[in-house]
Amino acid sequence: MSGPKMHRRCRPCLLSPLLQWQSPALPSSSSCPPLTPPPTPYALQTTQRTSTPSTQATIASNVSLYTTGSYFTPEVLCHLEQVQRHWKQSSKLRRSLPVRYIKPGSVVVPGFGDSHAHILEYGATLQLPLEGTKTINGLISFFSCFLQHQILPSSETVARVRNYILSNADVQSDKSRFVLGGGWDHTAWPSAAWPTAEDLESDPIIRGRPVVLQSKDCHALWISQKALESSLPFPEEVEGGIIMRDASGNPTGMLLDNAQELVKQPKLLEDDLLKRFNAAIEQAVRYGLTSIHDAGLDPVSLNFFKKESQQRTLPIRIYGMSYFDENDEYWGNTTMPLIANGDERLTARSVKIFADGALRTGGAALYEPYADNPLTNGFMRLEKEVLFKYIPLFLRDGWQVNVHAIGDRANGLVMDAFESSLSGVNVSALRPRLEHAQIMTKSDMRRLVIASIQPTHAISDMSFAEHRLGPERVKTLYAFRTLLQSGARITLGSDAPVESLNPLSAFYAAVSRLTPEGDSPHGPDGWFPEQRLTREEALKGMTIDPAYASFTETILGSLEVGKRADYVVLSQDIMTIPINKILSTQVLATVVDGNLVYGTV
Numbered sequence: 001m002s003g004p005k006m007h008r009r010c011r012p013c014l015l016s017p018l019l020q021w022q023s024p025a026l027p028s029s030s031s032c033p034p035l036t037p038p039p040t041p042y043a044l045q046t047t048q049r050t051s052t053p054s055t056q057a058t059i060a061s062n063v064s065l066y067t068t069g070s071y072f073t074p075e076v077l078c079h080l081e082q083v084q085r086h087w088k089q090s091s092k093l094r095r096s097l098p099v100r101y102i103k104p105g106s107v108v109v110p111g112f113g114d115s116h117a118h119i120l121e122y123g124a125t126l127q128l129p130l131e132g133t134k135t136i137n138g139l140i141s142f143f144s145c146f147l148q149h150q151i152l153p154s155s156e157t158v159a160r161v162r163n164y165i166l167s168n169a170d171v172q173s174d175k176s177r178f179v180l181g182g183g184w185d186h187t188a189w190p191s192a193a194w195p196t197a198e199d200l201e202s203d204p205i206i207r208g209r210p211v212v213l214q215s216k217d218c219h220a221l222w223i224s225q226k227a228l229e230s231s232l233p234f235p236e237e238v239e240g241g242i243i244m245r246d247a248s249g250n251p252t253g254m255l256l257d258n259a260q261e262l263v264k265q266p267k268l269l270e271d272d273l274l275k276r277f278n279a280a281i282e283q284a285v286r287y288g289l290t291s292i293h294d295a296g297l298d299p300v301s302l303n304f305f306k307k308e309s310q311q312r313t314l315p316i317r318i319y320g321m322s323y324f325d326e327n328d329e330y331w332g333n334t335t336m337p338l339i340a341n342g343d344e345r346l347t348a349r350s351v352k353i354f355a356d357g358a359l360r361t362g363g364a365a366l367y368e369p370y371a372d373n374p375l376t377n378g379f380m381r382l383e384k385e386v387l388f389k390y391i392p393l394f395l396r397d398g399w400q401v402n403v404h405a406i407g408d409r410a411n412g413l414v415m416d417a418f419e420s421s422l423s424g425v426n427v428s429a430l431r432p433r434l435e436h437a438q439i440m441t442k443s444d445m446r447r448l449v450i451a452s453i454q455p456t457h458a459i460s461d462m463s464f465a466e467h468r469l470g471p472e473r474v475k476t477l478y479a480f481r482t483l484l485q486s487g488a489r490i491t492l493g494s495d496a497p498v499e500s501l502n503p504l505s506a507f508y509a510a511v512s513r514l515t516p517e518g519d520s521p522h523g524p525d526g527w528f529p530e531q532r533l534t535r536e537e538a539l540k541g542m543t544i545d546p547a548y549a550s551f552t553e554t555i556l557g558s559l560e561v562g563k564r565a566d567y568v569v570l571s572q573d574i575m576t577i578p579i580n581k582i583l584s585t586q587v588l589a590t591v592v593d594g595n596l597v598y599g600t601v
Helices: 072-087 089-097 118-128 143-150 152-165 168-171 195-203 225-231 260-261 270-286 298-309 384-396 407-422 455-462 465-471 479-485 501-510 534-543 544-549 581-585
Strands: 013-014 057-060 064-068 099-102 107-110 112-117 179-185 211-215 220-223 241-245 250-258 289-297 317-323 346-354 400-405 434-437 450-453 489-491 566-571 585-592 593-598
Touching: 089 581, 099 211, 107 400, 112 346, 112 489, 118 179, 118 534, 143 400, 152 179, 152 195, 195 220, 195 225, 220 225, 225 250, 241 260, 250 260, 270 298, 270 585, 270 593, 289 346, 289 544, 298 317, 298 346, 298 465, 298 479, 346 384, 384 400, 384 407, 384 434, 450 479, 450 544, 455 501, 455 585, 479 489, 489 501, 489 534, 489 544, 489 585, 501 534, 501 581, 534 544
Parallel strands: 057 099, 064 107, 112 289, 179 211, 289 317, 317 346, 346 400, 400 434, 434 450, 450 489
Antiparallel strands: 013 057, 107 566, 211 220, 220 250, 241 250, 566 585, 585 593
């Protein structure tokens, strides 16, 4: 895979909504003298195909520019040089074209794309985040814990819920009001035991309140006794899920995967959705994200995004995946895929299907039993017959199909369903995706089209992965290099709120396979260092590859003439600085359609 194109110490580059300029008043490029490579790019963009640009421009001088696309051709460069001279000479143009200057020494890259996140869920966890210290006494401050993305032991998690109630008067005064939070991870606690409703009831402030707490991997709910009672009765078993019970057969307050749907929660109001959305997007633009693939929209969240899109209040681009529920009536032939046109920023043309659970909670479907629990090999959330029935239907009706598959058995069954559906079909036109693709056989890897992977998952899981899978099978977990060598196209994401939304965290994890502190079970070279991505591969995985995975590579993902001007200005060169300096990189500015949505230039 070729690396991103780079232009060092560029002469002035003008960047705005579209990387294009068309002006009949200017001489043709055929009269220009030849240019010698490597080219020095000028780029003036405008949405107006007239001789006078009417949108803002940004001048980049003496910066490093990574395009991740093709070089500007000599003809285009010549044409833009003429525009540059014409612009400088015209007072009329200068008056109508607001100009910003990027600080010399900065680095410009295409806008970052997150191929797998949950926007509203991420916003919800920001209200009551259950990530923090690993110490029982909780001496590390909340904000330090939150920024370090650490995990709270159960006792501290209960204390965090208590403090949230006491610090919010509207919650404290209304004991019937649901308390919602997320981010807890029992595998990081000293005992690694599952929490229970009894743990929450031990605190007098929490006791009697409905509390619903989502796990870090979003595959488990920890609920209070009040929330449990309001959701009863439960069935004896749930297909594709688990209701944890005590020795007497009573639910403990822990529900896995499909069993989470049994919990009755309050209907979200428009104001609730807006608060979650604003909190999430504020972080997204701060991190340099110009597009997010939302990996699971229900009708409520999809309608919310549609409303925001119609009001032109989406600061970034959203590519939505609508949830599939086998218990609902098939909708692929009655609902039209939504595809953004022009300046629109919402697309919803894919369906999200869950094949299995998660490795952390023991729900990933494996061919062989878990090494640390030989009594189970996980479970499928959907049976083979369901996958083989609905995947072809959605593909036939024009939907991209994106399937959550983590275990090798789940990935194999999904690949079988894809293969049977795509026989004799133009695969590149449909672009089916595996979401996560964590454990795969090499033969299944060779059948892949797109693997949507999350490098930070590897860092979170590497401490327990070998214990769970054994010394041989663990080699097939998060095998990013092997995936690439198999011919698959990979695209990177965060799975926020499971992991940090910061794309530089994913970049660092992909190229280092180390914790932020520089550690791994295999030493300072990284966990299975042969599976590291190069920096060029990682950058493409968060720019042009997310664009390809969302059918927008012709307008997004690289800085090329004719594409939308989505780009990020960084404080230092992530392609050349020492690996241990990557996470200290700051986003100076985030630009969407040539408009500054975060920072200053």
